[in-house]
Structures are given as structure tokens and as C-alpha cells.
Amino acid sequence: MKVCPLTFNAIVLALALCATDIPALAQSVPFHSNIALKSEQHVPGMLSGSARNEAPLLHSTDPGAERFIAAGKLLTGRTGGYNCTASLVAGKTPPPPNRPALILTAGHCVDDEMGSNTVIVNRPAPGGWLYTPNYFIDTTPEHHSVVVDHIVYATMKGMDLAILQLKATYGELAARGVHPLQLEPSVVSAGTPIELAHIPVIGVPEDERFLRHSLCQVSAGVTPLVEGIGPWFWVAAVPNDCKGVAGGTSGSPVFKRDGTTVIGILNTKVEPDYTGCGLGRPCEPTETGDFSREGSSYYIPVDRIARAIKDDGTIDVTWLDKGTGIQLERTKPGWISQRYEEIDGQQQPARWHLRIDDNGFDRIMYKVGSARSIDCSNATGYQGPIPAASQPFVNLGLPTQEGVFAICVLGAHTGEGVYQPATIWLRQIDDTPPTIAPVIHERGWEGEKEVIPAFSLWELVDLYIKFGALEQTDCSDRDGYRQFTRQWTRVDEKQPWRFCAYGTDQAGNAGPPVNWDYSPTRH
Incomplete structure (x- = not known):
């Protein structure tokens, strides 16, 4: 969703598709306020039991597994503590063996603090960045990491892609049996069968964090996609139903079913525990608004990057946006x-x-x-x-x-x-009010009863509350409400009592109120 520099603007992306070693960051943070109490605490990108079966581990001996040798684990971030997936790539002809090798991944794996118009060109990679190909569960003795030397090109402007240069040549990797994948500009439509080779980490036991294989279909044609609070705007993304997508999957190569060329790079997914549109919940703009495609993942086509990779193994940046536009x-x-x-x-x-x-x-x-x-x-x-x-x-x-x-x-x-x-x-x-009301939670605390409303990101990002004697408190009357400040409210157990709450969306539209009533005789 994230890799992933740990700023607010990146937390959900980091946890959804990249992976950090700090599970506490799975707590969601609302847009206007500073905390979100969700009805179910959930780590975005958790790989459930059913998803494990739908994205089984790959073994090097599986039929066709040799196609995925070039897909490997990528460690980035400020100290190399963020997990993504990357692939060794080259142009249409075999590159010179003495040429430094290139890998392709998602742009946010390089720096998801990048703004919606940021481009990085020819920047040294921070220390600790490593790429490990041939990352099958049964080839662990052969898991030799290669240092990432340079960020050749990375962007979140219009597309979420990055090319990195290794401190190893194509010839050195070929001697280890790792050969580059080619990129293929490809037009797809709903129903096109595809497959994904990826290394999810979030929610995966440590001894299972290796290459997995997802068989999927394209859900619809190419669409623009919006995500985040900036927001990011990707002009061409392809929705698909790939399962098992979790933290660490970002940057994974997408193939046409049984193909050997890369047609896309896995970019983001729609997290099931969120509502509305925001981080972890990308939306497709329509002519009248936007909508979130439930259960969908998205990949970014590689056509623009494919044109920029030359036969000599270098990148011709003139084919790409160099980030020289007006700020x-x-x-x-x-x-x-x-x-x-x-x-x-x-x-x-x-x-x-x-x-x-x-x-x-x-x-x-x-x-x-x-x-x-x-x-x-x-x-x-x-x-x-x-x-x-x-x-x-x-x-x-x-x-x-x-x-x-x-x-x-x-x-x-x-x-x-x-x-x-x-x-x-x-x-x-956005003039359309939310249709959902906050969920009210209750607890016993030091012998007293307390209640608190829950945010629902990204549909309810601010909450308002009021409370009082049951017969004198009308939740539908907006008078008397105050902004929720993250504090539990103690119930007045001496009389019939009512607690009211409603939420507003990112545009300030107010949703319906909800009430929680207390009766001394009932409790």
C-alpha cells in the first residue's frame, strides 16, 4: 500500500503492498483526526489461509518455474528494512555481459514520500538496498544478494515504476543462472488470464516468505487510478483479481498466462477494511465521482519503461518524463x-x-x-x-x-x-453525504461503563458526539454536538442516558447519526 518511509502519507500503502518490520504501524490514522478505532483491528495486507492456497509457494522444480528466477526479493528504505519484489530486466536483445544489470520494481518501493509529480533520475541508492533473485523456498543455499547501486529512474507521476541499477553485471548474474526478463507493451481486456510472481511478507510466517504464484484475470480495461491524500494519480492502471497480494508484493512482475515477458508491475490493492477512497483504498475516477473496485489489485503497464530500455542495457530517459515540469x-x-x-x-x-x-x-x-x-x-x-x-x-x-x-x-x-x-x-x-454511521464501542473501566465511536476510513474521517439524559437528547438535532477528541465517554449510570455520534467525510459532508442508549434497569 507502502519500502516504505514511515510517514503518514505512506503508512497504508507501505503496509498494504510493501512490508516493514513494525507491525504497530498497521493501526490506521484518519485524515483529519489523529486516531481511528476500527470495529475490527486488522493488519492491511494480511495473507489469510484461503489466500495462501490461492497464492501457493513456488518451488524451483515446479513446471515453468524457471520463468520466475529473475523475480526476487528487494530490500529498500532508509536502512534496507522494507520489502518489495523486483525483477531483472533488459531490452529486446541480450545486453552486453559487462553492463551493470537493471531491475524493475514499483516507484513507491524507492520512496513513497514522493509527491504526485515527483521524478527521481540518477540518484545513488542508500546503503542496505539489496536484490536477491532465484527466491524459491527450495533454493535457500543459492539466495545470494546483490547490492543496489543507483536509482536510475523512479516516479509516482502518472505511473508507479522504478528502474534500479545493481553492483553486478548481466554476465555475473547469468553465471548464477539468472537471466533478464523482457518487457512487453500489451493491450488487455476483461477476462485476459494473467499470473503474478511475488514475495508477500505481511501476515506470512517467516519460513514461508518466498516466491508465490497467483493465477488471475484482468477485471476491466485500463483505467486512471487515484490513491492517497495528495493524491497520487496514475493515468493507466489495470484492475485484476490476483489473490494473496500482501505486504512485500509491490513491484512484482505480471505476465500473461504462461508467458515469459513482463506486461506490468503490481502497484496497489483495495483493502477490505476501509470505506470510501484514500490510502489503501484506491479509486477509479468516473465522469461524476469515483468508485472503489472491491477486492481488486492493480498493475501498471510497462509500455513507457519498455520503450526507454535500450539494447545496450541502458535507459534513454528522453522517452520518459524527467520531472522538469512546473512546480x-x-x-x-x-x-x-x-x-x-x-x-x-x-x-x-x-x-x-x-x-x-x-x-x-x-x-x-x-x-x-x-x-x-x-x-x-x-x-x-x-x-x-x-x-x-x-x-x-x-x-x-x-x-x-x-x-x-x-x-x-x-x-x-x-x-x-x-x-x-x-x-x-x-x-x-463531493456533495454526497456518507451513508454509514459510526460504530459505538463500550467497555468496563475501573467499575464504570464507557463508550467511544469508531472512525471508518475513508468515509468517516471526523466524528462528532453529544450525550445526555435519554428523553432530552435527540441525535437527529445537530445542536449540541462537539468534535470527538479521542476520549472515552463515561456513561451516567444514574439515569436513562443517550450517547449520539455522526461522522463527516473528507469534504465535510455529514452522515447519519447513531445512538447508544443506557437504561439502569436494562443494564
């Missing part, structure tokens, strides 16, 4: 709001609230559209040029209908006629 920052927290929001103490139509950083760009062009269908690479529809100094996006109004919207911004430097690749930011208009 924007939000002037108002959050990216989701109602159609009208509070601005300068008044309710006004929602705006983009984006400021252009002063980084040498003197003019810009832009266009706005549905995140479902906008194509920032298409020149059609751009407005401008406009002076960057005019800061046109601080007060630019949003479309008035509900939906997820993207703004594509092209920037040109002073004295240059070429515009850099588009920077993309999202905003969502």
Missing part, C-alpha cells in the same frame, strides 16, 4: 471539498487553490477536465499562454458538478520556446 503547491489544505467552501469566512464556489513556484518559468498553458478522460499529452484544449507571475490558479474556479477533476499545466522557461511535460493536480467536488 505547483496547494494554498489550502486538502483536495476534496463541497461545491461551496469557506473562503475568507464566507461560503464561495470551490477553487483550485494552486500557486506556481518561482522556479524560472515565465509562462504557462493549462487545461481542465475530468480525471477519467483528460489527456494531458494531447495539445488540444490548452489555454494560454499566460504569464506565470499572474498566479492564475489560486482563485481559478472548479467545475460546478460533482466529480474528480484534473488540471494539466505546461510551463516554459524564460527565453525558451519549448514547454516542459505537464504537471498534473487533482481536485474533487
